[in-house]
Amino acid sequence: MKPIVSIIMGSTSDLPILKKAADFLNDMQVPFEMNALSAHRTPREVEEFATGAQARGIKVIIAAAGMAAALPGVIAAMTPLPVIGIPINSTLSGMDALYSIVQMPPGISVATVGINAGMNAAVTAVQILALSDPDLAARYEAYRATLSKKIVKANEELREVKYEYKV
Numbered sequence: 001m002k003p004i005v006s007i008i009m010g011s012t013s014d015l016p017i018l019k020k021a022a023d024f025l026n027d028m029q030v031p032f033e034m035n036a037l038s039a040h041r042t043p044r045e046v047e048e049f050a051t052g053a054q055a056r057g058i059k060v061i062i063a064a065a066g067m068a069a070a071l072p073g074v075i076a077a078m079t080p081l082p083v084i085g086i087p088i089n090s091t092l093s094g095m096d097a098l099y100s101i102v103q104m105p106p107g108i109s110v111a112t113v114g115i116n117a118g119m120n121a122a123v124t125a126v127q128i129l130a131l132s133d134p135d136l137a138a139r140y141e142a143y144r145a146t147l148s149k150k151i152v153k154a155n156e157e158l159r160e161v162k163y164e165y166k167v
């Protein structure tokens, strides 16, 4: 199946975080591709990727980078597709990457998720795609229902322990 989500990371050292995104896209049956490209180290390849992504049928891009994380913003500069940015915690607790990605100049946006939030990047991608895919919307809704059930069950267990005010 042709990929509709493209996951890009600045380095394969970011891969553990991107695996979480890949797992969720697989669970939701969303075809994706994954590549390591760097605005700093392979700028020409980034340009080729970003300018060609839409014509290849990609609908959403997830871009992750740590340190001076130029990659998501540079990609966003060269494509009209929505770009979801993941700041990676490799130095300065990930604050350097967060600030690099989140503060885009008006007009060119990167929808930034939390530091190392690979899973939520994929959730956001699924939400965007589900707007025009009712089957995917139903799968995502079913996933959300499992989250609700988990906390309801956890609450029942908590109440069974009967923590009470004893004074």
Ligand SMILES: Nc1c(C(=O)O)ncn1[C@@H]1O[C@H](COP(=O)(O)O)[C@@H](O)[C@H]1O
Binding pocket: 009, 010, 011, 012, 013, 014, 037, 038, 039, 040, 041, 064, 065, 066, 067, 068, 069, 070, 071, 072, 088, 090
């Ligand atoms: N922020 C960027 C970019 C970029 O923005 O183009 N390219 C690589 N990196 C980041 O550098 C960190 C260290 O990379 P290495 O582990 O390869 O030295 C990674 O978190 C990567 O995302």
